[in-house]
Amino acid sequence: QVQLQQSGPGLVKPSQTLSLTCAISGDSVSSNSAAWNWIRQSPSRGLEWLGRTYYRSKWYNDYAVSVKSRITINPDTSKNQFSLQLNSVTPEDTAVYYCARESTIFGVVIPFDYWGQGTLVTVSS
Amino acid sequence: QSALTQPPSASGSPGQSVTISCTGTSSDVGGYNYVSWYQQHPGKAPKLMIYEVSKRPSGVPDRFSGSKSGNTASLTVSGLQAEDEADYYCSSYAGSNFGVFGTGTKVTVL
Numbered sequence: 001q002v003q004l005q006q007s008g009p010g011l012v013k014p015s016q017t018l019s020l021t022c023a024i025s026g027d028s029v030s031s032n033s034a035a036w037n038w039i040r041q042s043p044s045r046g047l048e049w050l051g052r053t054y055y056r057s058k059w060y061n062d063y064a065v066s067v068k069s070r071i072t073i074n075p076d077t078s079k080n081q082f083s084l085q086l087n088s089v090t091p092e093d094t095a096v097y098y099c100a101r102e103s104t105i106f107g108v109v110i111p112f113d114y115w116g117q118g119t120l121v122t123v124s125s
Numbered sequence: 126q127s128a129l130t131q132p133p134s135a136s137g138s139p140g141q142s143v144t145i146s147c148t149g150t151s152s153d154v155g156g157y158n159y160v161s162w163y164q165q166h167p168g169k170a171p172k173l174m175i176y177e178v179s180k181r182p183s184g185v186p187d188r189f190s191g192s193k194s195g196n197t198a199s200l201t202v203s204g205l206q207a208e209d210e211a212d213y214y215c216s217s218y219a220g221s222n223f224g225v226f227g228t229g230t231k232v233t234v235l
Contacts, residue, residue: 046128
């Protein structure tokens with residue numbers, strides 16, 4: 001059974017960096033059949049996909065256009081986890097942040113089949 | 126990338142059916158058979174209910190079904206039960222924009 005456990009601060013000051021980690025159990029961040037995503041949810045923006053990291057003989061990243069200049073998603077193979085960093089945050093970045101797995105089985109992509117518990121991050125001074 | 130359009134609310138009595146629409150464009154819903162649906166109860170993470178328009182993950186009751194016609198996808202919940210009361214979100218692959226979610230529909234079991 002795959003489990004994703006999120007950790008990180010719930011309060012970030014404007015202009016600073018939001019940092020969250022998602023620890024994986026029951027799968028591997030280096031799996032050739034999974035991609036590891038960050039998604040956020042707020043009343044004003046709804047559900048918004050932010051980006052992903054995945055390994056296919058080498059590491060790849062994809063990011064949403066809306067945050068591409070501010071986001072970094074990194075795998076940590078030693079701890080079997082991946083992280084989100086979002087720079088220069090504003091109150092508009094206040095949201096519940098989720099990590100989620102996307103898997104590929106026999107060529108079929110199954111989107112967001114496992115989710116973390118969610119972390120409410122508030123951007124405020 | 127604009128969010129996919131869903132009705133804000135839908136309702137039905139226990140045992141009845143409810144259908145939720147999800148309208149996009151030819152660049153997302155209409156262009157790919159990669160529509161998925163998620164159920165979200167208050168304070169919980171979304172749960173995958175349908176993927177690739179009409180496929181159900183293991184463990185999802187067959188009361189949940191999906192379809193698509195043109196730029197509009199639909200989720201039907203048959204034989205409504207009290208535990209089906211939740212928010213439902215659609216999502217679609219959108220090419221170079223990767224993925225887009227719907228605006229969400231609150232389903233109420235009367």
